Amino acid sequence: MGDNQQYDKSIEIWKMKKLIKSLEAAKGNGTSMISLIMPPRDHISHVTKLLCDEYGTASNIKSRVNRLYVLGAITSAQQRLKLYNRVPPNGLVLYTGTIVNEEGKEKKVTIDFEPFRPINNTLYLCDNKFHTEAIKEKRHNYLRKTAELATQYFISTSTNQPNVSGLILAGSADFKTKLSQSDMFDPRHRAKILNVVEVQHGGDIGFNEAIKKSSEILANVKFAREKLLIGKYFNEVNQGTGKYVVGVEDTLNALDSGAVETLIVWENLDIYRYVLKNSVTGETVIKHLNKEEEVDSDYAVEDKVLLLEWLANEYRRFGCASPQTRIAMRS
Template identity: 55%
Template sequence: MHTSELGDHIGMESCVDLETDTEPLQSCPSKAIARKPWGTTSSRKSSMCAKKMKNLPPPLPIQSSTVMKRYYTNDGRLVITEEKVESPKYHFNAIRADGRLTLQLVEPYEPKMVREGVVEVEEVNLVTMSDTEETDENIEIWKMKKRIKELESARGNGTSMVSLIIPPNDQISRVTKLLREEYGTASNIKSRVNRQSVQGAITSAQQRLKLYSKVPPNGLVLYTGTIVTDDGKERKVTEDFEPFKPIRTNVYLCDNRFHTEALNALLESGEKFGFIVMDGNGALFGTLSGNSKETLHKFTVDLPKKHGRGGQSALRFGRLRMEKRHNYVRKTAELATQFFVNPATSQPNVFGLILAGCADFKTELSQSDMFDKRLKEKILKVVDVSYGGEHGFNQAIELSCEYLDNVKFIQEKRLLGKYFEEMSNDTDKYVFSVDNTLKALEMGAVEVLILWENHDMNRYTLKNKTSGEIIVKHLNKEQESDKSNFRDRETNAELEVEEKISLLDWFVNEYKKFGCTLEFVTNKSELGSQFCRGIGGIGGILRYQWEAVASVRDQAIDPSLKSPNIARWTVQHVI
């Protein structure tokens, strides 16, 4: 609470108020009443008295650090909380006029209330995988994956394809010198065709490097060479770009393919988590990193069961059973060291380790002296699962979500879980198929646009040669081979291709205009496979109910989408 209003005193602290030359002396209760020459005792006393009686500007207003605020809850209860008030910062403006300096207070910003101990939570209608910045990063990752896929599919004759990767701290001059030396070395190649191809690729790399005065902040990647197309023709390609994050690898290779191993390493975002799933039938070793789940190794065992038979040999049978269990735990511990410890650095290659399984095998492993101490320190959680093998691996991931919040695999499952939940509850707040998704986008109804990262549909802008009408079609590989799609159905007039672009590229370029967020998913998870195979790989979650959703339920949906893992979701909810 404020003891005074600051706005009433703006400008009162200027130096004008401190002037005494023109101010008349006030009468003071001292004995000296008449003015006397300066230097006398009475005149000095009068001057001191005048200074004491001068009108000083008022002090700065005092603002308390907290205020008491009243709130009423929904049930009518009165709640009084102490709220902190951010103190305004005083700003002075200096004005010099007629040889005099004047300081004036600037109107402070309006104090902002900050509630202490009270967290106001907005109602969130949807849990998305990322905010705007993370969405942009996901798009960059998708573009990199697409580019890597195109580069890996390219093949050439001989060693005419140059792969050049320059880290950020390198110099263009050093790389240029290296290419000059390699050009001279390439002159020793006996095959004339291969020699000319290699020298031509090196020359193209030299010409492209002239466009750069220095290495970009994230490094420079350059691929150039002569590739062989599908129809057997040779085509010269040159591609240079700056990766979306710094690359620390220095690569120069001439081969019959482009080397993209360093770029694939950039895509391994986030930490890597290791999983060991043990049960009475065998063990599984796997890793989870980003949106990639990988099974490293699995083996089976045949352990004897407990029984009360055997007579005098019952104790011997028990010892044999315990011996086999011991050997099983020892083998698992040895393989864990082999897969989760880097032999080059002698350090674990995983950020954390999750032990899962049935019975007490996982507990025995975690407490065993045979288990590597370096891996014991990485154990995050020990979970009980109902299955072994791949099903146990999936269940262990679900039970360890609190440690895997930043893993994109978990974020993808949550997003698709939300999508299928809307579908199972029949809320009409979901959309699927290309045409319906585009209609919902045009209406601004889509909140989250979900796309399969490997969708192969293209967007064609066609022009009717007869009428000049512009037609937009979305065709997949099979539909592109059907020539009837490039003719008008009514007049049979030929449709000329004005523009051809990948549908995913079009969505990436245009999604911001529709006010939605964009998320890419894979088919590596169970829900992702159902979305890509059954829904078609394109869909979205809506902001509000859309009546058009109900009108398209008669579209065919893959019956194999029935899954017990999706609560109350059957084909009847969709068809």
């Protein structure tokens, strides 16, 4: 897997984690939020029939408001399923319903995606929240199994102590870090961790890659990569080459002109991208504001999205690589 593919995969995983976190936080009125999970072996026709039956049942809900919410959510689920001829190889997850946002306003949402790994759970629930437990459960079980195997292989049955001098945890994404920090990971193992290494391949190739990287670095390779990128940035600054920009507006202007080769963004950047329309002239403008800044009363908000999320979706359109989301913006 090349660097760009690895970066794309990391960004997709980050977007999935962020999506699940937002789903967990979403709240609704009554039982207006549907959580639907289909395993790979399921059939779209089976779920479509289930929704038809549920529609008939929901028609008898006494509360008119809640009845309309639930019927609307079921209809949205039915419409979204029409986009699929079959359940994807890893299964299908669908969330739909009316949620209440931070401003107390209602918003209809429909979200569907294929998990990164096959999911065997089947779920259909109407509630005042979205249920993500089944998605997280598979990862939790895999984490537990890995921790159990580590104890089986690396703890001596005769001495009840580690039978290795040190451990190196290697892999892609954040699973290796989750494992090292998990309560399921034996504390005797944790004391033996020498390095946590980011690798781009699995199997023997990834194993050899981890060995090679661990012979050269003492810290997590992710932070070493960040240090290298920031070092290159400061070299440009110190040499006065002019091949860099700092700050949101200057960086985005450089992006628009196609001048950015590498983009580095702080992962906690709390700035939103607004698409605004002047209520008098009809003019459309784009503004980048933090939570404390207010939108001019002359403008109506057409779209609002976290700038970091927008960049994660759009960076490839500008022809740049986005290997890290942690430090700053530069070109």
